[in-house]
Amino acid sequence: MIVTGKPLPLRRANVDTDQIIPARYLTGIDTEGLGEHLFTGMAGGAELLAESPGANIVVAGENFGCGSSREHAAWALTARGFRAVIASSFARIFLENAYTNAIVPVVVPDAMIEGFARARSITIDVAKQTVQADDEAPVAFELDELRKQFILGGGFLPYLASKIDTVRAWQHAR
Amino acid sequence: MRSLFDKIWDAHVVEELPGGNALVFMDRVVAHEITTPQGAIAIEKEYGDCLYDRDRIVAVNDHVSPAKDTATAIQAQVLRTWAKRQGIRLYDIGEGGICHVIVPERGYVTPGSTVCCGDSHTCTLGAFGAFALGIGTTAQAGAMLAGCLILQRPKVMRVEVKGELHPSASAKDLALAVIAEIGFRGGTGYVLEYTGSAIDSLDMEQRMTLCNMAIEAGATTGIIAADGVTAAYLEKTQEAPSDWLFLRADRDARYAASVTIDGNAVRPLVTWGTNPGENAPIDGVVPVGAAAASLDYMDLRVGDKMSEIVLDQAFIGSCTNSRIGDLREAARVLRGKNVVIPTIITPGSQAVKRAAEREGLHEIFQDAGALWTHSSCGPCLGMSMGVLAPGMRCISSSNRNFQGRMGDGGRVHLASPAIVAASALLGRIASPADIGAPIREEALV
Numbered sequence A: 001m002i003v004t005g006k007p008l009p010l011r012r013a014n015v016d017t018d019q020i021i022p023a024r025y026l027t028g029i030d031t032e033g034l035g036e037h038l039f040t041g042m043a044g045g046a047e048l049l050a051e052s053p054g055a056n057i058v059v060a061g062e063n064f065g066c067g068s069s070r071e072h073a074a075w076a077l078t079a080r081g082f083r084a085v086i087a088s089s090f091a092r093i094f095l096e097n098a099y100t101n102a103i104v105p106v107v108v109p110d111a112m113i114e115g116f117a118r119a120r121s122i123t124i125d126v127a128k129q130t131v132q133a134d135d136e137a138p139v140a141f142e143l144d145e146l147r148k149q150f151i152l153g154g155g156f157l158p159y160l161a162s163k164i165d166t167v168r169a170w171q172h173a174r
Numbered sequence B: 001m002r003s004l005f006d007k008i009w010d011a012h013v014v015e016e017l018p019g020g021n022a023l024v025f026m027d028r029v030v031a032h033e034i035t036t037p038q039g040a041i042a043i044e045k046e047y048g049d050c051l052y053d054r055d056r057i058v059a060v061n062d063h064v065s066p067a068k069d070t071a072t073a074i075q076a077q078v079l080r081t082w083a084k085r086q087g088i089r090l091y092d093i094g095e096g097g098i099c100h101v102i103v104p105e106r107g108y109v110t111p112g113s114t115v116c117c118g119d120s121h122t123c124t125l126g127a128f129g130a131f132a133l134g135i136g137t138t139a140q141a142g143a144m145l146a147g148c149l150i151l152q153r154p155k156v157m158r159v160e161v162k163g164e165l166h167p168s169a170s171a172k173d174l175a176l177a178v179i180a181e182i183g184f185r186g187g188t189g190y191v192l193e194y195t196g197s198a199i200d201s202l203d204m205e206q207r208m209t210l211c212n213m214a215i216e217a218g219a220t221t222g223i224i225a226a227d228g229v230t231a232a233y234l235e236k237t238q239e240a241p242s243d244w245l246f247l248r249a250d251r252d253a254r255y256a257a258s259v260t261i262d263g264n265a266v267r268p269l270v271t272w273g274t275n276p277g278e279n280a281p282i283d284g285v286v287p288v289g290a291a292a293a294s295l296d297y298m299d300l301r302v303g304d305k306m307s308e309i310v311l312d313q314a315f316i317g318s319c320t321n322s323r324i325g326d327l328r329e330a331a332r333v334l335r336g337k338n339v340v341i342p343t344i345i346t347p348g349s350q351a352v353k354r355a356a357e358r359e360g361l362h363e364i365f366q367d368a369g370a371l372w373t374h375s376s377c378g379p380c381l382g383m384s385m386g387v388l389a390p391g392m393r394c395i396s397s398s399n400r401n402f403q404g405r406m407g408d409g410g411r412v413h414l415a416s417p418a419i420v421a422a423s424a425l426l427g428r429i430a431s432p433a434d435i436g437a438p439i440r441e442e443a444l445v
């Protein structure tokens, strides 16, 4: 699977989920309409989105997705066509939510963030785990070996469903 | 050799999975109206009536409760009808409250157990010596379907708090001090295992306040070993099972990291920035090196005196500080005085509300001119019951001062209930000492 596209150059650290999508928009029972409110909780967020038409890869600093557990953050990103986030680190719950929603979480050193933020085009090879800014040399990144399968099409809930008998047997023997 | 967390983890691993993941059994799943519907409906559609074990699930309408408009009414109604269809115990308006307050109150968390909820502050329940963590909607649905989460084993950081907590400081101040010490993201990848004499002497409510904010350092959760204090709390909780174990870390337990905090050195803290780690002593100033973006959003400058920051609103409540002890603290400060800014006091559960009213605390609050509400998450998340206008500045006993958290453009200063109460009386950030209130309850008698 190859993800190609343009960066949304957020650059900043600690982009919390209230900035990605404020709580006041979490009033649905489905994932409809969340995209409209993406980054409206971030100072200058909506403007940055407007200035970056066609962007589909977020580029941010450390601790992306910290704060609330709301999966709405991942849903709002996918609703606007975002397929990957390049950051120097992720908060745990967002990272888990990214995998279950097939958003590729790409961790690169902080020093490389600016390069991706300025790139005209970014190419991510999910299977090979490489990320490339324009014609620069591809950079390797880590992915969780199991959860990578959820991005490549395995599906998180079907995987868990396949474990139910194992869990029942374990619980029985507990 | 094992930490407390290691023991609980090891006892709940069903299967090791590729990539360092494990299938971890969940003894309890808590479901609230904001993050549950999408997942619950998805698994119902796809897998039918096949919850792993409905008796392990407890549902709560708490975030916007009662509903504020049609959309939130639909959320609550979806949770209600789903719980009914699936035979799940639901705590609705009237008997409920904030999920992290009622889960322990009703005995749904016991030492040595595992709990998850689609809510990051589930870490509150680590106060009971349980592994309790927040997860996303899909992971929560998976836990309801298969009884398990897929998790990377977190590392364990020992946070030892020595001595005793200084008389002027509360569990909230300690929570803020821990975040300042390890950093706003310093706990990422870790479980914080709190130990030490200052922790031993905290009551259960204070332990919950401390564990509640583990997520604010990025940690997977916080945990405190159960002891006599825990047992005494659980005994009073009718529904709590009594067959739990006193698990403790081994004497020679190994930790991936350790920090030590001197409890006697902890002083009242208030946040000045836009994450909970950006805090300063109440008698201090906005520090040199403060992040420009935070200062800009908060409209503050380096060197500004914390005690000169003028406020527009005060809020006492949230899963951090809305229990009876917190309300007593607030009442002690507010008794016989008048607030000068709009002040909202929201108990964490209807049971807390009733306990407070039996003690007459509601009279003290209302005599002081504060609004005494029913239980709910309320203003904490900026959805209802006291949303801030852009530029409004609120002092709050909650846990998040993120940009826009309590309303678009609203500014939040986090502090303990006593500081919030004192600030409500003076209209600026103030300590109970500023209004001549004794610093501790004991001092009253």
Ligand code: SF4
Binding pocket: B063, B098, B099, B100, B119, B121, B317, B318, B319, B320, B376, B377, B380, B381, B398, B399
């Ligand atoms: S009180 Fe606030 S932090 Fe706690 S669960 Fe409710 S919204 Fe979340």
